[in-house]
Amino acid sequence: MQNQIKSLRIKGFSDEEISKLLKIKISEVSKYKVDDDNITSESTKLYTEMQKDLSKLILTEMSKDKRDSSIILNAIKLQADLQEKKLVLGRVIVDTKIDKGYIYKRDEEIVKLLKEGNKEEDIAKKFKISVLSIKQAVDRFGLNLDDKLKTLSPSIISETIGLDEKKRLEILNIAYINKLNRTQVRQAVNKIKNEER
Numbered sequence: 001m002q003n004q005i006k007s008l009r010i011k012g013f014s015d016e017e018i019s020k021l022l023k024i025k026i027s028e029v030s031k032y033k034v035d036d037d038n039i040t041s042e043s044t045k046l047y048t049e050m051q052k053d054l055s056k057l058i059l060t061e062m063s064k065d066k067r068d069s070s071i072i073l074n075a076i077k078l079q080a081d082l083q084e085k086k087l088v089l090g091r092v093i094v095d096t097k098i099d100k101g102y103i104y105k106r107d108e109e110i111v112k113l114l115k116e117g118n119k120e121e122d123i124a125k126k127f128k129i130s131v132l133s134i135k136q137a138v139d140r141f142g143l144n145l146d147d148k149l150k151t152l153s154p155s156i157i158s159e160t161i162g163l164d165e166k167k168r169l170e171i172l173n174i175a176y177i178n179k180l181n182r183t184q185v186r187q188a189v190n191k192i193k194n195e196e197r
Contacts, residue, residue, distance in 0.1 A: 048086070
């Protein structure tokens, strides 16, 4: 209950709204405050708790005779997303909007460093990003995207991993033309993967 209350607080809900949503007394809600001066720490704790919940879900699903692999895969993906968010929160961000041109220059530098024999872990430390981000950078670089597709969010591009290059580029072009968000791209990718099974 404490985590639910704190989660809703971080999302901007008032005590009254939380009370109605969770069907508990306001006095119960007011016991759990979020330190506004340390919202980063509070958010990191929340993400950690969510990761634990996802781990429990994975273990529960894995113990079933007829396990649902899509539940397991989505839970793992969500855990990775939460870890990425925690890493981002741990950094001091001067400008919240990252220039996508910078990302592609960084991708090129990462690939160059890997070709020179540097380890992924060392490169990740240098750029203050995760090893997963290094793998995604290499993947983006390998796609050799045109300038139009480079305007898409890197997270949208990462959603297409697992498909062949031609299909990935088709989906990314559709995402660009129709201004699809990450969730919509993920749904399109899952549909193709399900059809291929």
